[in-house]
Amino acid sequence: MMTMLSLAWASLRNRRLISTLTIASVALSVALLVGIEHVRVGVRESFAGTIKGTDLIVGARGGTSQVLLSTVFGMSTPSGTVSWATYQKWAQHPAVKWTIPYALGDAHKGHRVIGTTADFFTRYRFRDDSVRFASGVAPTDEHAIAIGSDVAERLGYSVGDSIVLSHGVAAISFAEHEAHPFIVSGVIARTFTPIDRSLYVTLEGLEAMHEEEEGAGGLPMGPPEQAHAPGEAPITSFLVGTKNRFETLTLQREMNEDRSEPLTAVIPGVALGQLWQTIGSAEVGLRVVALFTVLVGLIGMCVALYASLESRRREMAILRAVGAGPRTIVSLLVLESGLLALLGAVTGVAVVYAGLALARGAVESRFGLALTLHALGPAEWGYLALVVSAGTLVGVLPAWRAYRSSLADGLSPKL
């Protein structure tokens, strides 16, 4: 066996150029496969890290995804409103440690405006981070507004600028809240979450804006809002942190079953998981493409081995004359293709790790994708095993051909 291995190795070294090219093509496809796997894990972790530390997201009765999308991702429309009294009822529930209210419905040039409290800036967690300010401070009075980094960048805003909000979330709105302008109090440092694309005002600011609008005889804004006492305007949803995480499920059931005002309470991790299931099917497509690349790499290897056989018939005749049987010749060629596949796989993995080590910093600051240099997972080992064993099998066809011709040629190949 050692002899066969050293023979195969010497033979591959003899055809250095073609061997290197073959290894490179296998390595590239393996790198693609393993690289996609790493990026997939990174994307999934970034996605799951959009909201952390929150135990429940609660909105008016609606779909799980709708509550999650409208509250955390700033997509879709809220399922309805939650009255201030109901919010207060749950905020004071003995199992609840903290809440963050969300009041949606207004926008600024296509970016969502969220009415919330100071708790948002202290309690909200994404990945392992909390909201921090690149410049300025959190809004405290009814004319202050904090903006996400994308908003600041795209619209060229900085602290002190004046902003007019509009009703509804369309990019172009004719219903401007001109009577109540806001002053930028702070720009939130980049989070790589939907926060970057949003603006944040106080609940009081939002209420004041809407009241002034009505008081000034502004345009009727859709269906007349329910009358409410000052400081008790309804919100659209709220985040809940529990005192004891084990109470989350009980609290969730209690909220979902409460009949006074129908609510939907979702556990962020569960809802994110469900959402990922639907949008994650794109990764299957990526994986299929990568597998095809591997297939092409392996076929290339088969072609290279096959093409080299013609010039190696003399070599086969010599091997047979010195006592190598057809079995030896077959195993020599299969060993060669196995070695090529193995070297290709090892090189491919090395390329991925080297590439990640070099590019992760840039990728994280550019795309907010935290690519971790994690060890190969079972799926990746599976791919590698597949590539190496398929690569070895690919050698069987040329080997069979070499075996046939070495029998037919005898000791004098027809050159």
Place this chain on the structure above:
Amino acid sequence: MSSPSTAAPAVALKDVRFAYRAGRDVLDIPALSIARGEHLFLHGPSGSGKTTLLGLLAGVLVPTAGRVEILGRDLGTMKSGVRDHFRAEHLGYVFQMFNLIPYLSVRDNITLPCRLSAARRARLGGVDAAVQAEQLAERLEIAGLLDEPVTALSVGQQQRVAVARALLGAPEIVVCDEPTSALDADRRDRFLELLFARCTEAKSTLVFVSHDLSLASRFSRTVALGSLNRAAIATGAGDPEAVSARR
């Protein structure tokens, strides 16, 4: 593996027929016997089936009919794997040209049969193959080339490396297929001297095939393949064109 009987001749052919394609015999040899230690010169025009006959002796080809006995053992009764081992153990082979594996060094080329066959290794008498290869290379005047790549060697040097490989482990039979055809007269004579000396020393039976009759006088026996081969007579005195067209 049984030990071949020492009384039997080195080679014995009986009613051997061989065809690459059914019905068109290349060889039809009623009988051929080669005694142990004999230096046999087998001549015939090119394309008359000489290499085919050597393929049969080496057990690389299997006769269509008849028996090929080497050292008293019938190759036809062996499985192909056993035949491969038998060849590695008892036979040395020298080609006309292109004798060496291009990606192995001279030393590795010489020791190749001993690396492929444990039985051949056993014939070295406990001495390391590399050591014996050096001794043999010394006598064949190629000791200085052992670590050279074979591609750097002249044809004459390559042929001597091939002889060293064929003789390492002193196999009973050494088969040469026109090994001198690529050498000029001077180098050919020196090559033959070295070959004879080493075969005599190793007590090997030498089967040497060539179309060059001028070499015949150096051998203990000379046989014309055409006189043995009924197939050649039948198809018109071994017309080389006809035979080579069939290959």
